[in-house]
Amino acid sequence: MRNGVLLGALVAIVAVLGASLMLRPKETVAPVVPFTPTEAALVGPRRLAVLPDIGEVAIADPGAHRVFRLRGRELGVLAGTGRACEASCCEGAADATAIDLAAPADVAVFGDGLLIANSDAGCVLNRDPEGRVVRFAGRGPEGPLGDRRFARDARLDRPRGIAVWPGRGVLIAEAGGCRVRLVAEDSRIITVAGTGECGFGGDGGPALSAQLGAPSGVAVWPDGTGFVIADTANGRVRSVGTAGTIVTIAGNGGRGLSGDGGVGTDGTLSDPEGLGFIRGALWIADTGNDRLRILRAGTLSSYAPQTRVGPLRLKLPAGLTISAGGVAIADTGSKRIVWATEDGRQGRVLAGEANAPAATADVAPK
Numbered sequence: 001m002r003n004g005v006l007l008g009a010l011v012a013i014v015a016v017l018g019a020s021l022m023l024r025p026k027e028t029v030a031p032v033v034p035f036t037p038t039e040a041a042l043v044g045p046r047r048l049a050v051l052p053d054i055g056e057v058a059i060a061d062p063g064a065h066r067v068f069r070l071r072g073r074e075l076g077v078l079a080g081t082g083r084a085c086e087a088s089c090c091e092g093a094a095d096a097t098a099i100d101l102a103a104p105a106d107v108a109v110f111g112d113g114l115l116i117a118n119s120d121a122g123c124v125l126n127r128d129p130e131g132r133v134v135r136f137a138g139r140g141p142e143g144p145l146g147d148r149r150f151a152r153d154a155r156l157d158r159p160r161g162i163a164v165w166p167g168r169g170v171l172i173a174e175a176g177g178c179r180v181r182l183v184a185e186d187s188r189i190i191t192v193a194g195t196g197e198c199g200f201g202g203d204g205g206p207a208l209s210a211q212l213g214a215p216s217g218v219a220v221w222p223d224g225t226g227f228v229i230a231d232t233a234n235g236r237v238r239s240v241g242t243a244g245t246i247v248t249i250a251g252n253g254g255r256g257l258s259g260d261g262g263v264g265t266d267g268t269l270s271d272p273e274g275l276g277f278i279r280g281a282l283w284i285a286d287t288g289n290d291r292l293r294i295l296r297a298g299t300l301s302s303y304a305p306q307t308r309v310g311p312l313r314l315k316l317p318a319g320l321t322i323s324a325g326g327v328a329i330a331d332t333g334s335k336r337i338v339w340a341t342e343d344g345r346q347g348r349v350l351a352g353e354a355n356a357p358a359a360t361a362d363v364a365p366k
Contacts, residue, residue, distance in 0.1 A: 089121030
C-alpha cells in the first residue's frame with residue numbers, strides 16, 4: 001500500500017514540476033532536413049510514428065540499425081549508418097545519419113524532436129529537426145539504477161518502448177530491466193511499474209510491487225489518466241492508473257489465439273508488443289499470433305483486412321500508428337509497412353519486400 005501511495009505522490013509531483021530545457025517540448029514542427037531517397041531496404045521494421053505537418057512516417061528498424069522515413073512509397077534515412085554500434089552508442093552527434101545505432105526499437109515524436117529507443121545500447125536518443133542527436137535518457141545497461149537522478153545518468157536495460165505522456169513526461173518500457181520508467185519534466189527519472197524482478201505478479205496492487213515480463217511497449221490512455229503496458233513475456237496487456245494500481249485488461253497469461261468476441265482478460269495473446277489508441281479503442285500488435293487485436297469497451301476482437309485475392313496476411317507485426325485516416329502497420333516478419341482503413345475495407349503496401357503480392361496493394365470492399 002505504501003508503494004501505491006508513493007507512486008501516486010510521485011505522479012502528482014511530476015504533474016506540477018517546472019519547465020525544463022529537455023522535457024518541455026516546443027510547438028511541434030516538421031523536420032527541416034531535406035528528404036533524400038535511399039536504396040537501403042527494410043530488414044525488420046518494428047515501430048512507427050507519424051511526423052507531424054509533413055505526414056511522413058518514421059520507422060524504427062532494429063534489424064537495419066536505422067530509423068527510416070517514409071514519404072509516399074519512398075524510403076529515406078533519419079538516423080543510423082546501417083552498422084551496428086559497438087562503442088559510444090549513446091553519445092550525441094551533429095549528423096544523425098552518420099552515427100551507428102544499436103537495434104533502435106521504437107520512435108516517438110517529442111515536441112520538435114524524435115525520440116529513438118536505442119535498445120541494445122541502453123539509452124534513448126533525441127534527434128532534433130536539423131538532424132543533430134543528443135542523449136535523452138540512459139547511459140547503458142550497467143551501473144546504478146539511477147532513480148530520482150537525471151535521466152541521462154540512469155541505467156536502462158533494453159528500452160524497447162517509449163511514449164510521451166503529456167504534462168507528465170516520457171514513459172520507457174525497459175524490457176531487460178522488467179520495469180517501466182518515467183522521465184519527468186525536471187529531466188529526472190523514476191520507476192512507475194515493476195520491481196526489476198522479471199516474472200508475473202502483483203495484479204490489483206501497487207504497480208511498483210508488480211512483476212513484469214520483458215515489457216516491450218507502452219501507450220498513454222487518451223484521457224491521460226494512466227498508461228498501458230505490453231507485458232510481452234506474460235502474454236498480457238496491463239494498465240496503470242494515476243493511483244498507481246496495476247491490472248490486466250487483455251490476455252490471461254496463456255499463449256495462443258482465443259477469446260475474440262469475449263472479455264479481454266479471458267482471451268489469449270502471444271508476445272504482444274506495440275500498442276496504440278484509435279478512437280478510444282486499444283489496438284494491440286499481437287505479434288506471435290501474426291495479427292492485430294482490438295480491445296474496445298472491454299471486448300477483444302481480431303483485425304483482419306481482406307484483399308481481392310484473400311486475407312492481407314501479416315507476419316509478426318510489432319507496431320502500429322494512426323496514419324492518413326487509417327492504420328499503418330509494421331509487418332515485421334514480412335519486412336514491410338502496410339496500411340489499411342480502420343474497417344479493413346481499403347489498404348495498400350507502403351514499403352518493403354517484393355514478396356508482398358501486388359494484389360495485396362488494394363483491399364476489396366466486404
